Amino acid sequence: MSEVDVEPSRPQQGSADQPPSENTVFEILSNERRRFVFHYLKQQARRVYLRELAEHVAAWENEKAVGELTSAETKRVKTALHQHHLPKMDASGFVQYDNRRETVELADAVADLEVYLDVVPGVDVPWSRYYLALSTLGLVVVTAAWADLGPLGRVPDLSCALFLVVAVFVSAVVHTYLNHSQLRLGSTAEPPEVRER
Structure with a gap:
């Protein structure tokens, strides 16, 4: 896919x-x-x-x-x-x-x-879904911290925000490194789909 x-x-x-x-x-x-x-x-x-x-x-x-x-x-x-x-x-x-x-x-x-191409071998998750899940998790964490719910209510808002920024930044760096340099059509000897089989 x-x-x-x-x-x-x-x-x-x-x-x-x-x-x-x-x-x-x-x-x-x-x-x-x-x-x-x-x-x-x-x-x-x-x-x-x-x-x-x-x-x-x-x-x-x-x-x-x-x-x-x-x-x-x-x-x-x-x-x-x-x-x-x-x-x-x-x-x-x-x-x-x-x-x-x-x-x-x-x-x-x-x-x-x-x-x-965002080539998804086997049971891997495509990056678009990964970012959607990461965003959803971030929204839950920030909402829980803001509303003082559960254990996240004791975590300072700044710590939650810093964690989310670092998570998104690291994900974006890894995504850029793995995908865009390697999965561009016409940039390698074989198409991305062939190399991922």
Whole structure:
């Protein structure tokens, strides 16, 4: 399971290309295969042939090296990319796909788009839920201290506030270190979802 976080790119001055809307970005990247396409094109930062793209996407999907793929595995992905995914990405302004030459590259409007995935392996809790739980706990602690309820009623308000600030700060530092540097699409050899399997 993953959640997508997008930092929209700003169009360059003088460029007629407008970046796709946030809804379009979420729609395109809601599909794992299209996320793999975006990851590979972002990583390569050049025009690539469909065959090359299909091999890498198939390798990630099948958890194999490119050299270990069967022709059927590559063909299945190539056909799906050619007939469905790349035309959809092209129509939304995400890529420029030449179906006659079978070449594809990221559109200028999304080349600088930063996309982060909150990959949640196994039974781990996604960061958004972690922060929600931390906020709820903080609200309970502050309310109990303020209303002099239970053992927290004897704890000074300043101590409660200091504890919460430190907890949020440490969580944010750990979150930033673990996620945004490692789980950005196009920043590593393999997509985040593949590395977390």
